[in-house]
Amino acid sequence: MTQKSDVGVLSLVRPRKLVAALMLGSAIAIAVMPQVLPAQEVVTPVQALTPEQSPIQMRPMSFADLAEQVSPAVVNITTSMLVASPSNNPAEGTPFEDFFRQFGPRQGQEAPTQRANALGSGFVISADGYIVTNNHVIADADQIQIEFFSGDSLPATVVGTDPNTDIALLKVDATDLPYVEFGDSNGDGSRVGDWVMAMGNPLGQGFSVSAGIISARNRELSGTYDDYIQTDAAINRGNSGGPLFNMEGQVIGVNTAILSPNGGSIGIGFAMSSSVVKGVTDQLREFGETRRGWLGARVQAVTQEMVGAMPGLDKAAGALISDVPEGPARDAGLKAGDVVLTFDGKDVTDSRGFVQMIGAAGAGQNVTLGVLRDGEVFDLPITLGRREEAEGQVAAGANQTAPSSAHYEGLGLKLQEVTPSLAERFNLQAESGLVITEVDPESEAAARGLAAGDVITDVSNTPVKTSDDVEQIVKAARDAGRTSVMLLVRRGGDPRFVALPID
Structure with a gap:
């Protein structure tokens, strides 16, 4: 034995x-480079505190x-x-x-x-x-x-x-x-x-x-x-x-x-x-x-670039809802583009912490989300489902395409309404919206990972089906003094929000 x-x-x-x-x-090995201070930099020692002044935990004798x-x-x-x-x-x-x-x-x-x-x-x-x-x-x-x-x-x-x-x-x-x-x-x-x-x-x-x-x-x-x-x-x-x-x-x-x-x-x-x-x-x-809690929505991190694109958002905090398939979130009225700021009164610092809060709450629990939508904050009550039962379920199918050949150029992108030929070319799954056919390699769009074949379905939380839709939304955002707009981008069916500066 x-x-x-x-x-x-x-x-x-x-x-x-x-x-x-x-x-x-x-096993693996990780090399760590030592920090080197410039010769001219002077490091001032920290003045020690007396035991009466210091809250520092002292090393135990044993x-x-x-x-x-x-x-x-x-x-x-x-x-x-x-x-x-x-x-x-x-x-x-x-x-x-x-x-x-x-x-x-x-x-x-x-x-x-x-x-x-x-x-x-x-x-x-x-x-x-x-x-x-x-x-x-x-x-x-x-x-x-x-x-x-x-x-x-x-x-x-x-x-x-x-x-x-x-x-x-x-x-x-x-x-x-x-x-x-x-x-x-x-x-x-x-x-x-x-x-x-x-x-x-x-x-x-x-x-x-x-x-x-x-x-x-x-x-x-x-x-x-x-x-x-x-x-x-x-x-x-x-x-x-x-x-x-x-x-x-x-x-x-x-x-x-x-x-x-x-x-x-x-x-x-x-x-x-x-x-x-x-x-x-x-x-x-x-x-x-x-029996973990399940919201039934996809979330992503709120980045600093998004702050200028979303009214009412003054810092990169909370959890951004990127998609709401069938489930408790949709039943309660949560929408893509919403930012969850609080969970049962507790601040949501980031998307990872939000997911952990949901799981820890447990299946069947009634919770209240503090939601930012279109510049307004409101409370949204939701009854959580059970994650273990929901895992492996397929999200609802995408909408039908709208055949057209209109183009849009701007934001460092060339966009075209989805056609059967584009769907075949980029292996799209019957998406609606506008497909990216070209990305300016020097643009912010390229720097933030957008690529040909990605499909844009919403701009600033508004569904887009034609090039005119995008032009009107970008113009309205510029007129309102915004510095960027939010795009809901789908790649292989997976959604994510990307903030792009307005030219």
């Missing part, structure tokens, strides 16, 4: 974006008391699965991938049935035996064994999992277990620079403690609901699923992934924040599954 511990290793799959693989895989307090609630998790592999690797992307690569059959040979083990960590959240860990720690396992700090061991069953946040909830048959509580990962004790302590089972060595600080907040790795805490507390193979504690002994994160060139800790670890984990575990505990 072979034992193998588990960890997440990050890989770069697109520029400026870290994506969590969360399983055994190839983490021993905290470790002693919370250790009984931290667990080691051993999982196993019965495996039989053909010539390919059935465990690819799981904690057992390396096991099969080393011990699996040669190509063309039939694999014998074997049992493989993997290790991870977790923590108890209730006296009656509910345990939180990472989904990838227990994925595909048919046996799960929990080892407690006391040395006792119990089998566990899976209550529910959420691959979107990589969280799983387990249950053991026990009472009066030591447990820990979730803290506020967005509160005053979870600031960048605050001390944190990680616990788990690194490299299969048993219970272990490491300490560091919160290095960054609100990291996005690969998922819609990501809200990771970055920490330099050592996290290694086997720490996956273990808790990240604040100095009050509360769990503010679940250790999930690391960025490493060699598979070991280099001080860049990521823990899913408790603000996400608590909501997920509450739903898993009640329903055995997640």
Whole structure:
């Protein structure tokens, strides 16, 4: 029988974006150029404050008391699965991938049935035996064994999992277990620079403690609901699923992934924040599954370029509605071009935060959106649907084309009304509106990614079907003193808004 511990290793799959693989895989290296100050620049030291003046959190003399307090609630998790592999690797992307690569059959040979083990960590959240860990720690396992700090061991069953946040909830048959509580990962004790302590089972060595600080907040790795805490507390193979504690002994994160060139800790670890984990575990505990809220509208970020094109919008904040297919949003009267500024009274800072608010609210909840439309702000009540039921649904079909050959030139674009020949040329799906046939390579339109074959369906929240429609809207915007106009652009059926300056 072979034992193998588990960890997440990050890989770069697109520029400026870290994506969590969360399983055994190839490592990467990132080069960081040192900052060099000009020789003539003088750096003035910051004057130190006295303890009475400074609100700074001082380094603790020891983490021993905290470790002693919370250790009984931290667990080691051993999982196993019965495996039989053909010539390919059935465990690819799981904690057992390396096991099969080393011990699996040669190509063309039939694999014998074997049992493989993997290790991870977790923590108890209730006296009656509910345990939180990472989904990838227990994925595909048919046996799960929990080892407690006391040395006792119990089998566990899976209550529910959420691959979107990589969280799983387990249950053991026990009472009066030591447990820990979730803290506020967005509160005053979870600031960048605050001390944190990680616990788990690194490299299969048993219970272990490491300490560091919160290095960054609100990291996005690969998922819609990501809200990771970055920490330099050592996290290694086997720490996956273990808790990240604040100095009050509360769990503010679940250790999930690391960025490493060699598979070991280099001080860049990521823990899913408790603000996400608590909501997920509450739903898993009640329903055995997640039931996230669903608005049924596509959203995009509000950019600074859009501010001059939208009356009443004074800063780049909120979430811009780019499309409203069938669903709760359309039923409630939300429209493409609306900007959502608040969600149940809370400010919407960006589109990502808005999506997270919707999901966290839960299916069937009645919420109120603060909406900006045509310079006016109003409240719009909406009953959210359930995302899990809506995923995979196809949006409503596009409108029929209006055959014509009229042209429009302006904004750095050449536009033509959709014709059957243009639809065939650009592989359009029966779009209405105006198709871009040419883009001036020196224009702002080109700089903002517009290309031949894109279809413009709305200008300044007004549907356009002819070149005259565009000319009238642009003229009206110029006469009103606006500096730009908003285009609703569809590419392959996917909509997005683009702000272009008025010539």
